[in-house]
Amino acid sequence: MNRLLTVAIIAACVLFSLAPVFAPYDQNEQHREEANRPPTRVEFRTAAGAPGWPFVTANGRQFPVRLFPRMRHVLGVPEPAHLFLFGTDEYGRDIFSRFLYGGRRSLLAGLLAALVAIVIGFTAGAAAGFKGGWLDSATMRCSELFLSLPLVYLLLAIRALMPLQVGEVGAIALVVAAAAVAGWPRPARLVRGVFLSAKERPYIAVARSLGATDAYLISRHILPQVRRLLWTQAATLLPQFMLVDVTLTFLGLGEGEPNATWGGMLTSLRHFSVLESHPGYWFEASLIGVVLFLFQFAADRHARNVVRTTIG
Amino acid sequence: MSGNRLALCLFLGLRALAPGEAPVQRGGTLVAALRAEPKTLNPLTSLDSPSREVIGRMNADLISTDRVTQSPVPVLAESWSVSADGKHYTVNLRQHVRFSDGQPFDADDVLFSFQAYLDERSHSPQRDLLIIDGSPIQVRKLDSFRVRFDLPTPYATAIRIFDGLAMLPKHLLEKSFEEGSVSKAWTLSTPNKDIAGLGPFRLKEYRPGDRLVLERNPFYLKTGQPYLSEIAFLFVGDEDAQLARFLSGETDLMNRVSARNVPVLRSRGMTVEDVGPSLEYNFLFFNLTSQAAMPGKEWFEKRAFRQAVSAAIDRQSIVKLVYFGLATPLATHVAPSNRRWAAPGMSAGTASPAKAREFLRSAGFKWDSEGLLMDGSGRQVEFTILTSSSNAERTSMATLIQDDLKKIGMTVHVVSLEFRSMVDRILKTHEYEAAILGLGAGDGDPNSEMNVWLSSGSMHVWNPQQEKPATPWEAEIDVLMHKQEVEIDFDARRRLYLRLQQIEAEQLPIISLVSPHVLVARSARVHNLRPSILDHYTLWNADELFVTPAAGQSEPRR
Numbered sequence: 001m002n003r004l005l006t007v008a009i010i011a012a013c014v015l016f017s018l019a020p021v022f023a024p025y026d027q028n029e030q031h032r033e034e035a036n037r038p039p040t041r042v043e044f045r046t047a048a049g050a051p052g053w054p055f056v057t058a059n060g061r062q063f064p065v066r067l068f069p070r071m072r073h074v075l076g077v078p079e080p081a082h083l084f085l086f087g088t089d090e091y092g093r094d095i096f097s098r099f100l101y102g103g104r105r106s107l108l109a110g111l112l113a114a115l116v117a118i119v120i121g122f123t124a125g126a127a128a129g130f131k132g133g134w135l136d137s138a139t140m141r142c143s144e145l146f147l148s149l150p151l152v153y154l155l156l157a158i159r160a161l162m163p164l165q166v167g168e169v170g171a172i173a174l175v176v177a178a179a180a181v182a183g184w185p186r187p188a189r190l191v192r193g194v195f196l197s198a199k200e201r202p203y204i205a206v207a208r209s210l211g212a213t214d215a216y217l218i219s220r221h222i223l224p225q226v227r228r229l230l231w232t233q234a235a236t237l238l239p240q241f242m243l244v245d246v247t248l249t250f251l252g253l254g255e256g257e258p259n260a261t262w263g264g265m266l267t268s269l270r271h272f273s274v275l276e277s278h279p280g281y282w283f284e285a286s287l288i289g290v291v292l293f294l295f296q297f298a299a300d301r302h303a304r305n306v307v308r309t310t311i312g
Numbered sequence: 313m314s315g316n317r318l319a320l321c322l323f324l325g326l327r328a329l330a331p332g333e334a335p336v337q338r339g340g341t342l343v344a345a346l347r348a349e350p351k352t353l354n355p356l357t358s359l360d361s362p363s364r365e366v367i368g369r370m371n372a373d374l375i376s377t378d379r380v381t382q383s384p385v386p387v388l389a390e391s392w393s394v395s396a397d398g399k400h401y402t403v404n405l406r407q408h409v410r411f412s413d414g415q416p417f418d419a420d421d422v423l424f425s426f427q428a429y430l431d432e433r434s435h436s437p438q439r440d441l442l443i444i445d446g447s448p449i450q451v452r453k454l455d456s457f458r459v460r461f462d463l464p465t466p467y468a469t470a471i472r473i474f475d476g477l478a479m480l481p482k483h484l485l486e487k488s489f490e491e492g493s494v495s496k497a498w499t500l501s502t503p504n505k506d507i508a509g510l511g512p513f514r515l516k517e518y519r520p521g522d523r524l525v526l527e528r529n530p531f532y533l534k535t536g537q538p539y540l541s542e543i544a545f546l547f548v549g550d551e552d553a554q555l556a557r558f559l560s561g562e563t564d565l566m567n568r569v570s571a572r573n574v575p576v577l578r579s580r581g582m583t584v585e586d587v588g589p590s591l592e593y594n595f596l597f598f599n600l601t602s603q604a605a606m607p608g609k610e611w612f613e614k615r616a617f618r619q620a621v622s623a624a625i626d627r628q629s630i631v632k633l634v635y636f637g638l639a640t641p642l643a644t645h646v647a648p649s650n651r652r653w654a655a656p657g658m659s660a661g662t663a664s665p666a667k668a669r670e671f672l673r674s675a676g677f678k679w680d681s682e683g684l685l686m687d688g689s690g691r692q693v694e695f696t697i698l699t700s701s702s703n704a705e706r707t708s709m710a711t712l713i714q715d716d717l718k719k720i721g722m723t724v725h726v727v728s729l730e731f732r733s734m735v736d737r738i739l740k741t742h743e744y745e746a747a748i749l750g751l752g753a754g755d756g757d758p759n760s761e762m763n764v765w766l767s768s769g770s771m772h773v774w775n776p777q778q779e780k781p782a783t784p785w786e787a788e789i790d791v792l793m794h795k796q797e798v799e800i801d802f803d804a805r806r807r808l809y810l811r812l813q814q815i816e817a818e819q820l821p822i823i824s825l826v827s828p829h830v831l832v833a834r835s836a837r838v839h840n841l842r843p844s845i846l847d848h849y850t851l852w853n854a855d856e857l858f859v860t861p862a863a864g865q866s867e868p869r870r
Contacts, residue, residue: 257711272552273572
């Protein structure tokens with residue numbers, strides 16, 4: 001199970017990271033004559049019923065699916081045929097390609113945000129736990145304050161401080177800023193706990209009596225204990241911040257059209273007409289759910305494993 | 313029975329027997345949906361659409377505009393005459409007309425109504441209509457059923473002033489008027505007995521958060537009408553929710569259907585009527601206010617730039633992809649459906665990136681090695697279009713335009729804002745570069761557009777409320793609009809308005825895009841519906857509508 005999960009996560013990460021390669025089309029390429037098309041039917045059997053190389057049919061002719069038909073694209077079919085695996089949206093853009101591009105962007109935003117939250121959380125938690133005193137109290141009260149802030153309102157406030165038009169970098173910066181403000185308290189509190197506990201251990205006292213510096217103690221004796229905890233936290237925060245990115249773009253607060261975002265794509269499903277007659281959006285919405293679930297599930301399992309091995 | 317009433321009864325009887333039409337049935341409830349709860353039931357102060365939809369069914373005007381023929385028809389007036397100089401209107405009122413509380417209506421109510429509309433304390437949005445050339449219309453009572461209106465100058469559409477001005481009951485509102493609190497009268501919490509109108513229906517019940525029910529006015533001026541016993545307005549927030557309730561049989565009408573929902577309705581056998589292009593026009597425009605607020609964006613002031621943008625936009629794609637073919641491309645703001653005023657021979661044409669490039673080249677723009685457009689001083693041409701986040705169609709238009717303009721090297725960003733916030737940026741702070749808006753006059757007449765075309769107008773969106781016209785062509789438009797306002801001869805007025813459209817097409821202060829069709833949906837149990845391109849599209853003849861039980865059931869599920 002763990003191996004299967006790992007393979008799925010790695011596959012998703014590779015697919016999203018290399019979206020321009022795996023997507024049959026550019027995310028913004030419009031095929032206006034092909035708007036709102038259902039998924040292209042890819043056939044694997046010839047007319048005689050024998051298994052064969054996959055092909056699609058257009059204008060009564062068969063067009064084989066080609067590997068690297070265009071520079072940087074793994075899959076494709078020659079014109080006038082099209083390979084719309086999830087169908088097209090209202091502008092004739094390939095939903096599958098946009099799904100991959102949107103995933104790349106959410107993954108990147110999630111990773112950066114998780115990294116920032118971990119770095120800030122670790123620094124604050126380590127300082128509070130190791131130094132104690134007023135620094136510990138101040139950090140913990142601060143973390144309680146930030147934990148109590150509702151995330152959506154926090155996002156709205158941060159968005160209001162940004163310029164009207166935000167591009168891809170700005171939108172990712174928004175998620176990272178949210179992470180910096182709202183994401184650090186949990187890792188900080190956990191790291192503080194480990195530091196507090198570790199610094200009271202006898203071997204730390206012995207090392208200190210032998211002249212060990214704070215830096216030595218932290219790097220040699222405490223950091224190894226925190227490392228697994230930080231990994232677990234990073235794994236937990238990644239899907240959360242991916243979801244933040246989806247939420248922002250869904251609310252229209254992140255990057256606007258034309259670049260693909262998962263939230264932006266999900267907004268189409270708010271319309272009754274789309275819900276009823278465009279199956280491509282269902283594929284995309286379901287897959288977004290599955291991917292986020294996979295990341296969350298993997299994080300939970302990882303956390304359980306850590307707890308089990310630590311206790312065991 | 314008077315001759316008129318006898319003729320009316322005969323007419324109604326013959327209509328009842330007309331082949332292909334269901335015989336008139338009395339009684340029953342017609343259920344419609346409102347996007348929001350009405351804010352008031354006071355005709356003096358109502359501004360929001362839900363309030364006006366309800367108030368329109370509860371009140372009547374002296375002279376109304378027929379929603380199908382767009383000609384004036386008498387309602388509370390029996391007849392009217394105009395003096396030779398066009399400055400004096402004498403209106404003969406119908407006799408034996410009663411308010412919905414049974415009190416008689418006469419010239420005193422007319423005088424009181426105009427007094428209330430004109431009083432500044434009433435804060436009535438209609439007041440401006442009654443001020444012509446800086447002076448208010450004078451209203452005089454000739455006798456109990458004759459009223460004279462004196463205009464300071466001839467006014468081209470004087471007769472249309474009477475449309476949309478509900479006549480108010482003096483006996484109910486006089487006290488609050490004298491106290492200066494008439495604008496606060498007739499709220500949703502006012503007892504039913506204290507509200508009366510001359511329309512076909514009167515208030516029966518208001519359930520906050522759920523519905524507002526009107527019942528038949530037993531004193532309505534048309535004998536035997538309305539046919540319906542009640543109209544129930546359900547408060548249903550958005551169109552998708554309205555669609556779901558319509559499909560489930562909870563409502564009988566959809567007053568305006570988006571094109572995207574037409575296939576859904578038709579696939580389920582529902583009747584959707586395409587009434588034709590509306591008077592609404594969607595357009596793109598640039599911020600032409602003082603350049604101090606817009607450093608580096610002097611391109612927008614170049615006519616060739618605007619012409620290039622217009623030439624590059626593929627309006628046919630907007631019609632096809634955004635409106636599923638149920639819209640009409642526009643060359644100017646006047647939709648072809650407005651036959652009296654549309655300029656003949658002006659068509660939107662097809663998109664031409666090549667022509668757009670020619671315009672840009674002629675204005676000194678260049679393209680870099682990557683195909684990006686640069687202005688004469690080497691700055692990349694890049695701007696942001698604002699759209700309303702609550703209007704999916706306009707956001708889609710912006711996305712298509714973004715792609716069209718990319719083909720000529722322009723980098724365009726699209727930002728969707730909450731509508732109010734967008735309007736504030738456009739009209740108040742001017743913190744924007746370009747925007748897509750839609751305007752829809754309630755009337756096809758040019759006078760309803762005064763606020764948009766006069767350089768001093770608050771809706772002169774590209775550069776509102778100018779102290780004096782910023783450009784010679786805006787000065788010419790001001791002259792044209794003022795002239796047509798007082799010109800009584802229709803042909804002369806039309807010539808003036810055609811010249812305005814010519815200037816618009818040349819200067820492109822707004823780049824007209826498309827006019828969506830008016831699409832209405834009704835259940836099979838609703839009869840006599842005659843949808844119009846003028847608001848209210850479906851209930852304007854509520855007094856003639858009737859319902860029959862749907863096949864296989866006595867009453868639809870409520």
